[in-house]
Amino acid sequence: MRIERLRLTDFRNYRELDLALPGGLLVFRGRNAQGKSNVLEAVSIAATSRSFRTTSEREVVRWSAPGHFARVEVAVARRGESLDVEVVITDTSPPGTGAPALPLPAAPALPAAPALPAALFRKRVRVNGTPRRAIDLLGQVTVVIFAPTHLDLVIGPPTERRRFLDMTLCQVHPPYCRALSQYHRVLTQRAALLRRIREREEDAHALAYWDDQLARLAVPIMRARASFIARAQEPAARLYTALAGEEETDTEEADTEEADTEEAGAPTEDAAHAIGTEAAPAREGPLRLIYRPSYTGPLVGDEAVVVADLVERLAHLRQREIAQGANVLGPHRDELAFLAGDVDLATYGSRGQQRSVALALKLAELAYIESETGDQPILLLDDVLSELDARRRADLLAAVRDLEQVLLTITDATDLPEEARARARMYRVRGGRIAAEAG
Ligand SMILES: Nc1ncnc2c1ncn2[C@@H]1O[C@H](COP(=O)(O)OP(=O)(O)OP(=O)(O)O)[C@@H](O)[C@H]1O
Ligand SMILES: [Mg+2]
Structure with a gap:
């Protein structure tokens, strides 16, 4: 399956986004803190109603959002039919307890606010316009996500693997x-x-x-x-x-990669x-x-x-x-x-081996979901290339080459192997805006 259109309203640093997406390899490029991971997070919320980054979804509501809600809408092509999913997250915390309003330049540093209870937000899910429970969203749009924190799958506590x-x-x-x-x-x-x-x-x-x-x-x-x-x-x-x-x-290779020494x-x-x-x-x-x-x-x-x-x-x-x-x-x-x-x-295992285990496991998960459901999940790769050496970057991109849709974030364009660059659709992410790059 693949996302054909992604719309965001007051989601993280996106005030308004409306993006039509093709299939294949989509690369979201931008400097740090521009909103690349936020895009993948939005897609993961449309698929599972949960964020892969936080347990407190109220965090995704844009700080100065006038309506105190964030909306993610995706149109997904699945088996020739179109599926619309909408997730609205409302921040119902009382005024003054929300995330930082625009900070005043001269204000003294405030002590970190304690995390708010999860009950301070509401989630509303619609599939093709019909209200659904969040649990019923699972399995409609399937995604497999890989982010650097997924190394915890291998080295973290058993709860991560469960x-x-x-x-x-x-x-x-x-x-x-x-x-x-x-x-x-x-x-x-x-x-x-x-x-x-x-x-x-x-x-x-x-x-x-x-x-x-x-x-x-x-x-x-x-x-x-x-x-x-x-x-x-x-x-x-x-x-x-x-x-x-x-x-x-x-070791036979003439040029030793820096990651090998690491x-x-x-x-x-x-x-x-x-x-x-x-x-x-x-x-x-x-x-x-x-x-x-x-x-x-x-x-x-x-x-x-x-x-x-x-x-x-x-x-x-x-x-x-x-x-x-x-x-x-x-x-x-x-x-x-x-x-x-x-x-x-x-x-x-070395760090590189452990990362390879986590990646292999995620790709095996994708194959499993596809064989069980008959639909290929969308693959979300957050910031994975920077941690791999050149050969592994090429191997990873070759392994996911034939997938229907892959969303990949990078900060450094040079991390993208030439072969992938030639077939990728590139997007520039800057300050909560996304523009398709020519070529
Ligand atoms: N609720 C929110 N409202 C407004 N802005 C937010 C909210 N939550 C996070 N942000 C902003 O979003 C930005 C982070 O976006 P994101 O994590 O997508 O960055 P990124 O492009 O993936 O960066 P990196 O390359 O460092 O991973 C930060 O600048 C952060 O301040
Ligand atoms: Mg990021």
């Missing part, structure tokens, strides 16, 4: 999303009950019902995650090899060499995605049998759960590991 799995699966399987939100409600109730049992305010028998609820929701969630990871394995490994592989080719100097790489007598490359191999659910029983087979097994394991964990007053087993404790051969890349 969020990735959930966002991917929610975009394609609405029942997954529903099960997930019910599961989180069960976790909250069950944890409260465990604490009451610990305080002897309640009998442990009351847990039977919640064990059953937890298991019934947990099993389809874990199965969906396992199935996605299994499906992502092949494309992720292929893309990782394309993006990170063949280090020996680099990689060689990364402390994590030294650690990899220090752990054993064997040289790290010999132990490395293709990328492997390893799903590590906290539930270690069999996930395949009759669902009722798996549910029963999980319930039984919960019974064994009873005393521990009561003592901790916490849910210790279930998909909220799942982990996903990235190995190259036997080497855990989160711990021992």
Whole structure:
């Protein structure tokens, strides 16, 4: 699918934007703080009703917006038909508590205002003019986003990887999303009950019902995650090899890229060499995605049998759960590991390798969403080229060459490989305005 038209009203630093967009590679070029990432953020909000940059969407309302609301409208071509999505975010915070009004030059520095509760904004979603709930927007317009912060997918805490799995699966399987939100409600109730049992305010028998609820929701969630990871394995490994592989080719090259030296100097790489007598490359191999659910029983087979097994394991964990007053087993404790051969890349990978893992995973996500829905998601690449060496930049752009629509932001035009430059549509972003560049 692709966006044919993007309209913004009082969104971030855009007062008014109306932009017709073709397919293919679209490059948004501009200096820092001009509004490049804001464009990608707007598209992500049209797709998911959420921002990939902030959890407090009221931030997107332009500071001096007279109506205290921001509007994102996209017209999307999907399977030959046109789809209109409109998301309006209203900042309902009381006057005076909003984001900075125009700062007075001589004003003394104010202490940073505490983050406002998320309840201080309202979101309204319309699809083809009909009001919809935000959750029903998921899956209409699908996007895959890659920004520098997505390195956290690899090196960040496990919650980052679970969020990735959930966002991917929610975009394609609405029942997954529903099960997930019910599961989180069960976790909250069950944890409260465990604490009451610990305080002897309640009998442990009351847990039977919640064990059953937890298991019934947990099993389809874990199965969906396992199935996605299994499906992502092949494309992720292929893309990782394309993006990170063949280090020996680099050493043969006459011109050594600066990024290579940076990689060689990364402390994590030294650690990899220090752990054993064997040289790290010999132990490395293709990328492997390893799903590590906290539930270690069999996930395949009759669902009722798996549910029963999980319930039984919960019974064994009873005393521990009561003592901790916490849910210790279930998909909220799942982990996903990235190995190259036997080497855990989160711990021992170089920065370049870790970035390649995150990118490969995102592109595998795109392939998965496409095969599940029959529609190719729009790819949003925020500021990725500046962090890659010349060869990887070319490899990445080659890997996404045939996609229907790719929105890419860059600050430095020289980061764009010649081949991509020749086929890209270029846009100049300056102070909340966008102009198509000639040629
Ligand atoms: N709610 C808002 N109202 C008005 N302006 C905003 C709002 N939120 C952010 N901005 C402004 O938007 C600009 C940042 O835009 P954006 O993040 O898109 O920059 P960018 O072009 O991607 O820059 P970089 O190259 O540094 O990533 C900043 O100047 C910021 O002050
Ligand atoms: Mg940016």
